[in-house]
Amino acid sequence: MRRIWPDPADLDETGLAAAYAQAPGVRVNFVASVDGAATLAGRSGGLGNPADQRVMGVLREAADVVLVGAGTVRAEGYDFVRPHMAIVSRTLDLDPDEFAEATVITVSSAPAERRSRFRDVVLAGDVDVDGAQAVRALQERGLGRILCEGGPHLLGTLEAAGVVDEFCLTLSPTLAGPGATRVTAGAPTTPQGMRLAHALTDDEMLFLRYERIIS
Numbered sequence: 001m002r003r004i005w006p007d008p009a010d011l012d013e014t015g016l017a018a019a020y021a022q023a024p025g026v027r028v029n030f031v032a033s034v035d036g037a038a039t040l041a042g043r044s045g046g047l048g049n050p051a052d053q054r055v056m057g058v059l060r061e062a063a064d065v066v067l068v069g070a071g072t073v074r075a076e077g078y079d080f081v082r083p084h085m086a087i088v089s090r091t092l093d094l095d096p097d098e099f100a101e102a103t104v105i106t107v108s109s110a111p112a113e114r115r116s117r118f119r120d121v122v123l124a125g126d127v128d129v130d131g132a133q134a135v136r137a138l139q140e141r142g143l144g145r146i147l148c149e150g151g152p153h154l155l156g157t158l159e160a161a162g163v164v165d166e167f168c169l170t171l172s173p174t175l176a177g178p179g180a181t182r183v184t185a186g187a188p189t190t191p192q193g194m195r196l197a198h199a200l201t202d203d204e205m206l207f208l209r210y211e212r213i214i215s
């Protein structure tokens with residue numbers, strides 16, 4: 001892994017972990033093709049490679065909780081992520097055995113019978129989960145370093161709430177062509193400026209880390 005900006009240097013495991021040390025807040029991690037697609041054939045996996053998997057592992061190590069939308073859990077076939085996982089869902093169409101220990105963030109209109117299948121259920125809205133309420137609930141559980149691994153509708157929710165502090169984007173050297181979704185989806189939100197914190201490269205991948213501009 002090589003850092004190309006700032007301070008060019010080769011990074012070993014320790015250097016990579018230091019580059020991704022996480023402060024309390026919401027960090028988001030996505031992979032996209034160079035023409036802006038979030039998926040190939042409906043999944044992000046086709047855009048990734050071992051270098052991307054390595055960075056994903058480092059990001060998870062740095063976090064207290066991995067936060068994902070239920071659409072991503074289903075599309076990508078997620079297992080429970082240790083040390084902790086939080087899943088945002090309206091329908092609660094989730095495997096209650098696999099995700100028994102997860103924090104499930106849902107809405108008051110979610111089916112009561114399905115709610116009762118999970119140990120830790122947060123109600124963070126009536127019809128839509130509110131991003132700020134979801135983040136507060138995790139912070140109250142001592143899970144202050146939040147890593148959101150998507151997907152697009154959950155990112156749209158977090159952007160709408162103005163709670164995205166960091167954005168890690170892996171740029172995959174792929175032209176996906178038209179049709180795939182972007183990394184964000186949902187209702188329009190107010191654009192937010194970000195500053196580039198670092199650019200790394202390995203195995204043709206570009207790893208960009210952006211931070212919220214504190215004004």
Ligand SMILES: NC(=O)c1ccc[n+]([C@@H]2O[C@H](COP(=O)([O-])OP(=O)(O)OC[C@H]3O[C@@H](n4cnc5c(N)ncnc54)[C@H](OP(=O)(O)O)[C@@H]3O)[C@@H](O)[C@H]2O)c1
Nearest residue numbers: 030031042043069070071072089090091129150151153154
């Ligand atoms: N490129 C990448 O890095 C990347 C990362 C992640 C995912 N993806 C891809 O993105 C696609 C999935 O997209 P997606 O937008 O459907 O993913 P998503 O945001 O993970 O899932 C959407 C689902 O999450 C729940 N949800 C999200 N926001 C909610 C809110 N504000 N209130 C209530 N529920 C909410 C709902 O679950 P229920 O349906 O259970 O109610 C909703 O249907 C897949 O193809 C996946 O492979 C790509």
